[in-house]
Amino acid sequence: MARVLVTGATGFIGTHAVEHLVAAGHDIHCISRGGGDIPNVNWHRADLLGDEMALTALVSDIQAESLLHLAWTVAPGKFWNDPENLTWVAASLWLYRAFATAGGRRMVIAGTCAEYDWSAAHASKPLDEQSSAATPATLYGQAKKSTHDLLAAAARLDGLSLASGRIFSPYGPREKPGRVVSDVVMNLLRGQTVETTEGTQLRDFMHVSDVAAAFVALLDHDTTGAVNIATGIDLPLSRVLREIAALIGQPDLLRLGARAMAANDPPRLAASVSRLREEVGFVPKYDLISGLADTIEWYRRQLESPGTN
């Protein structure tokens, strides 16, 4: 059992990560603006964007060995180029310094496939952690990349072990509305027609519980640097949407190709997972069908009794 500090614990990946940490018997401390209601967790009400001295004192009091830093701005649709990304870089640097000063040993941050160069030359093959990340296409990607660059350089000097989990395409229970899987599942469950792009874009979809478990595995390991958090299997979005429609029993409500694809949507975002599989030793629990079935079941329960999760 280790004392673990978690930020973003009330978020999409965070709630699942805390469940895995609880199951593993860790001593869990979460910093959250609004507190939280997951049992067997110590909640500390604080704003990561607030008073830096108060945050430093709180982190010093908690005396955690490990820090899983998942909090970031995630305003749907807006977060890609939200100026708030700069604020989160600054907050992450402060959090790191507070944790390092308090004697912290291991820190894992949430990275993103948006750190990679999405131009065709690079995205034609699976992105490995050494792939070009010279020019992220979005401020979000740049902010995540610069945060990792800075913290990796500082951690080397401080003798602190630091890794970044680069998230590709998570889906599953508690995903916010406005994302493709959550919207398609909800609409089909309601018997509504769903209009999508042709769905030729290749993505690596991973059940959020597996994403969260991979972060916990990474936190418990000593691998440093960037590690892709993905299944290693990239599929056309159309395949995923057809499986959802088939599992729900509403294939006729799915209208692939009714919408044009966004011009800046990269055709392929495939992940090399050799670091995650071989170095960290992580294997996902869900395959596509079992992961989608679990997700659909969760949304079905939501429709039947909203608010339960």
Add this chain to the structure above:
Amino acid sequence: MARVLVTGATGFIGTHAVEHLVAAGHDIHCISRGGGDIPNVNWHRADLLGDEMALTALVSDIQAESLLHLAWTVAPGKFWNDPENLTWVAASLWLYRAFATAGGRRMVIAGTCAEYDWSAAHASKPLDEQSSAATPATLYGQAKKSTHDLLAAAARLDGLSLASGRIFSPYGPREKPGRVVSDVVMNLLRGQTVETTEGTQLRDFMHVSDVAAAFVALLDHDTTGAVNIATGIDLPLSRVLREIAALIGQPDLLRLGARAMAANDPPRLAASVSRLREEVGFVPKYDLISGLADTIEWYRRQLESPGTN
């Protein structure tokens, strides 16, 4: 005449930059912890590392069109890997947001040749602004590079014009003790023996008044991205030291090779200056001999009546 906001105005390059800005007739506002005494300048006492809301309000009040951001941690010997570098990244992001929100149009930040990859493969030829900067060797280099990466991405979205002047080897009046040129000049003027390395390392030395004038030229121009601030002529350090000793008339007091070179001192840091010369149109005023002569003259006056500059 434009309204210009300057940070780091009391520093080595900053004092010279303000002199050039005054000469050009700009409306100059400086933010400084301790205030300053250069005439024809509006001094605003504030701490860039202090309360962010107060800083934002101050920047909003000043309503400058241009911002020359030179302030950074410069503790001699320590700054290369000082954790304070992270604090200055965060402060620079806050300053940028305050300036952009206040309607600022043009921002120039101080970069460094330490942003480049110093490994032999890259440093064997002059460093141009497209040269690899994948892995700066120091936290200082990484912090300056990440600051530029982040602000360039944000500025593109905000429609703000942003450039970074990458400083190589400045020397001249008001340089802090503990740097090679200032120490050698002072010791030789005092008639003391000076022990140095062999001085085979190649560097691009530029008189600080020219460095500062280049920053002012860059601020008044619309070039974006990184621009090397250098002469384009790299010389062995031994040549510079011999010229100093000859100008002072104390060649026998210089003991080249008495000290071992630091293992991590790169053998060559040469700058391509085509962006500075051709795009910005800047030509330095001093050559090596006139620059060193001016510097020696300044230090001689310091020895005769300390405190005068």
